[in-house]
Amino acid sequence: MISAYSGTQVRAAEEPLLAAGLGDVLMQRAAHGLANAVITELRARGRRLYGTRVVVLAGKGNNGGDGLYAAAFLAGRGMRTTAVLTGGAAHPAALAAFLRAGGHAEELTGETLKPLAAETARAGVVIDAILGTGAKGGLRGSAAALVEAVLEARRTDGGNGFVVACDLPSGVNADSGEAAGPVLPADLTVTFGGAKAGLLADPGADHAGRVHVVPIGIEEHLPAPALRRLEEAELSRLLPQPARRAHKYSRGVLGIVAGSVQYPGAAVLACRGALAAGVGMVRYLGPPEVAHLVRQSCPEVVCSDGAVADNRVQAWLVGSGMGPEDHEQLARARDAIQSGLPVVADAGALPALPSKLAPHVVLTPHAGELAALLKRLEGEADARFGDREAVEAATFDAVRKAAGLTGATVLLKGPATLVAIPGGEAFSQADGTPWLATAGSGDVLAGVIGALLAQAGSAVEPYRFLGMGDDGRWAALAALGAALHGIAGRAASDARSGGPITAGGVAEAIPEIWGKVSMLSNSGAWKRNSHSQPLR
Ligand SMILES: NC(=O)C1=CN([C@@H]2O[C@H](COP(=O)(O)OP(=O)(O)OC[C@H]3O[C@@H](n4cnc5c(N)ncnc54)[C@H](OP(=O)(O)O)[C@@H]3O)[C@@H](O)[C@H]2O)[C@@H](O)CC1
Numbered sequence: 074m075i076s077a078y079s080g081t082q083v084r085a086a087e088e089p090l091l092a093a094g095l096g097d098v099l100m101q102r103a104a105h106g107l108a109n110a111v112i113t114e115l116r117a118r119g120r121r122l123y124g125t126r127v128v129v130l131a132g133k134g135n136n137g138g139d140g141l142y143a144a145a146f147l148a149g150r151g152m153r154t155t156a157v158l159t160g161g162a163a164h165p166a167a168l169a170a171f172l173r174a175g176g177h178a179e180e181l182t183g184e185t186l187k188p189l190a191a192e193t194a195r196a197g198v199v200i201d202a203i204l205g206t207g208a209k210g211g212l213r214g215s216a217a218a219l220v221e222a223v224l225e226a227r228r229t230d231g232g233n234g235f236v237v238a239c240d241l242p243s244g245v246n247a248d249s250g251e252a253a254g255p256v257l258p259a260d261l262t263v264t265f266g267g268a269k270a271g272l273l274a275d276p277g278a279d280h281a282g283r284v285h286v287v288p289i290g291i292e293e294h295l296p297a298p299a300l301r302r303l304e305e306a307e308l309s310r311l312l313p314q315p316a317r318r319a320h321k322y323s324r325g326v327l328g329i330v331a332g333s334v335q336y337p338g339a340a341v342l343a344c345r346g347a348l349a350a351g352v353g354m355v356r357y358l359g360p361p362e363v364a365h366l367v368r369q370s371c372p373e374v375v376c377s378d379g380a381v382a383d384n385r386v387q388a389w390l391v392g393s394g395m396g397p398e399d400h401e402q403l404a405r406a407r408d409a410i411q412s413g414l415p416v417v418a419d420a421g422a423l424p425a426l427p428s429k430l431a432p433h434v435v436l437t438p439h440a441g442e443l444a445a446l447l448k449r450l451e452g453e454a455d456a457r458f459g460d461r462e463a464v465e466a467a468t469f470d471a472v473r474k475a476a477g478l479t480g481a482t483v484l485l486k487g488p489a490t491l492v493a494i495p496g497g498e499a500f501s502q503a504d505g506t507p508w509l510a511t512a513g514s515g516d517v518l519a520g521v522i523g524a525l526l527a528q529a530g531s532a533v534e535p536y537r538f539l540g541m542g543d544d545g546r547w548a549a550l551a552a553l554g555a556a557l558h559g560i561a562g563r564a565a566s567d568a569r570s571g572g573p574i575t576a577g578g579v580a581e582a583i584p585e586i587w588g589k590v591s592m593l594s595n596s597g598a599w600k601r602n603s604h605s606q607p608l609r
């Protein structure tokens with residue numbers, strides 16, 4: 074599991090060591106980890122160190138200090154290093170070490186801005202150490218102008234160097250991933266002590282590239298993470314497995330209220346997603362025309378046009394492919410939400426939610442649907458997240474806000490899918506491929522999560538083992554569904570040499586992914602079939 078923390082959490086964890094006079098030791102560890110990551114990356118790209126040009130953009134705080142110490146180390150390895158001092162000053166000891174090692178420093182001024190931007194754009198390696206966890210807002214002033222000029226120079230002249238962000242891409246908010254000003258997107262972010270939550274939430278995740286965590290000795294002081302990402306070991310542990318004496322009812326029954334005469338395919342895809350994700354049985358409730366199509370595509374599904382109360386299930390999925398005019402389906406959706414059973418509420422069910430929900434209700438909006446929900450809950454005049462763009466600019470805050478206002482677990486679909494319960498556990502899964510942005514993909518995801526709720530909603534032990542509260546399991550199950558769906562989407566695309574996929578293709582790929590993930594032991598090694606390919 075990747076555990077990510079807010080900037081405040083990391084700074085609090087540093088406090089006892091800073092009080093013990095170990096500030097410089099922490100900085101040296103961070104700088105050493107950063108320099109080693111640069112060397113590893115250059116070697117992986119088949120590039121020699123000697124003579125390669127490195128530009129470090131160094132702010133006046135400790136983030137700049139990390140960058141300057143790392144650049145000093147690289148200068149000692151024969152790299153040609155230039156430091157651009159963006160804040161009119163620099164960490165004194167780190168700058169002295171850099172100059173002693175043979176580095177060359179330039180102050181950023183009105184006159185030097187253009188040539189330094191051009192030099193940065195041409196460099197083999199750029200270390201972005203302008204701002205770290207001490208940033209207040211996005212980049213501003215001459216540092217912002219420099220980054221804009223570098224972006225422009227890279228656009229016009231190209232540039233094949235790689236960008237390494239020191240702790241986080243400068244201007245990205247460590248807590249939320251928001252970026253108020255320009256940001257130099259990184260190929261790699263080397264982050265210290267623990268990942269920052271803003272690196273796993275968009276738009277920060279967009280800018281961060283790969284994330285590499287360097288331990289610096291503060292780890293035992295860190296609290297429960299603000300944001301988690303399930304990896305193979307946890308996926309393997311959390312995937313439900315049938316007991317030897319299982320029967321279809323004990324395996325879990327999912328009731329699905331989805332689809333309409335206008336969108337019958339959503340019902341079929343939700344059923345296919347659920348069936349692929351190990352549920353014992355699916356009961357479909359909906360209009361006869363849709364039920365007919367469901368029966369034809371999925372003969373395993375038991376269909377009826379009856380009432381929610383007449384169907385015994387362990388969980389419900391409601392809303393996919395339903396519109397505001399589908400009164401009968403919406404009435405069923407409301408009954409399901411009020412049944413007290415775990416529920417996935419998707420698409421058409423979102424505008425019709427009761428005002429107060431609980432975490433066993435999992436909402437699965439995309440950014441536009443989340444904006445509409447928040448606008449309704451906050452009131453049009455006060456809505457901070459009034460439209461899709463506002464949600465996309467601050468995904469983590471938006472999802473936490475929606476969880477707080479509804480009381481439900483909220484899953485926001487995206488390249489980094491975020492899940493949060495009110496005031497508690499939150500997850501970010503980025504397992505998929507952009508090809509998953511295709512019609513029906515969300516219906517399959519809703520089916521997969523519904524199937525997981527029906528099978529495993531009552532088990533709390535695995536989550537306690539992972540240090541989560543009992544309500545956290547609703548978010549973890551939704552994150553598990555997002556991970557399965559994402560990995561399956563990637564596998565489906567890989568099977569076509571990286572080509573496009575359909576929602577039906579994603580559902581088809583899920584059972585094999587489930588099998589492969591289940592084969593992993595908790596250490597991440599294969600239990601059986603040790604020659605199998607890793608998942609990602
Ligand atoms: N604590 C430790 O020992 C360790 C810390 N570590 C490292 O330190 C980093 C945190 O360092 P930090 O606290 O010095 O803050 P940092 O991110 O460098 O920025 C503050 C400076 O930027 C300025 N500034 C602020 N906002 C701005 C803006 N929008 N646009 C432009 N300027 C802005 C602000 O100026 P001011 O506003 O105060 O005038 C101030 O001078 C952390 O990310 C990690 O890399 C590791 O080495 C481990 C040990």
Ligand SMILES: [K+]
Pocket residue numbers: 136201202203204205238239240241242243
């Ligand atoms: K930085």
